[in-house]
Amino acid sequence: MSRQPLDLTINGESYQLMVEPHWSLLQVLRRELGMTGTKENCLEAECGVCTVLLDGKAVNSCILLAEQARGRSIVTIEGLGDPEHLHPLQRAFIDHGAVQCGYCIPGMILTAKSFLDECRGHVPSEAEVREALSGTLCRCTGYQKIVEAVIAAARQLNSWPEEAGRAS
Ligand code: FES
Ligand code: FES
Numbered sequence: 001m002s003r004q005p006l007d008l009t010i011n012g013e014s015y016q017l018m019v020e021p022h023w024s025l026l027q028v029l030r031r032e033l034g035m036t037g038t039k040e041n042c043l044e045a046e047c048g049v050c051t052v053l054l055d056g057k058a059v060n061s062c063i064l065l066a067e068q069a070r071g072r073s074i075v076t077i078e079g080l081g082d083p084e085h086l087h088p089l090q091r092a093f094i095d096h097g098a099v100q101c102g103y104c105i106p107g108m109i110l111t112a113k114s115f116l117d118e119c120r121g122h123v124p125s126e127a128e129v130r131e132a133l134s135g136t137l138c139r140c141t142g143y144q145k146i147v148e149a150v151i152a153a154a155r156q157l158n159s160w161p162e163e164a165g166r167a168s
Helices: 025-032 088-095 105-119 126-132 144-157
Strands: 004-010 013-019 051-054 057-060 073-075
Touching (some): 013 025, 057 105, 088 144, 105 126, 105 144, 126 144
Parallel strands (some): 004 073
Antiparallel strands (some): 004 013, 051 057, 051 073
């Protein structure tokens, strides 16, 4: 099958690519662009480690064709913050000891980001956070510290200036 041109907007930057029509967004991110912060595991929308934001909503990039992201805004974990300007979710995960092996964490944080955006200033309950994160699996942490980190970030975000990160 021959490659076709595809323009993607990732973390606010434009990329011109040549892709096979059947390639997933995950494949393009990791193998064509070297954005390995987005993880790869089940490839069946079961584990959530491949989660990115598409127009602000959390999606499994393993089951999304790259072509389906044309003209839309993609945010990966590389675009959420950087070591000098961590997003409050990233800071909270560190502060609460919510990271062990780390493999699930990019997907977990981006899923939480999409969820907290929907909360619009409401600090969610533990049950609400657990429900929101239920599609993202973690083999290490037992989830409690992750849930606590998300709630702490929700409180922090209520008083957090938009310009403090690249992809608020
Ligand atoms: S790799 Fe996409 S959901 Fe598991
Ligand atoms: S921290 Fe290891 S899978 Fe979640």
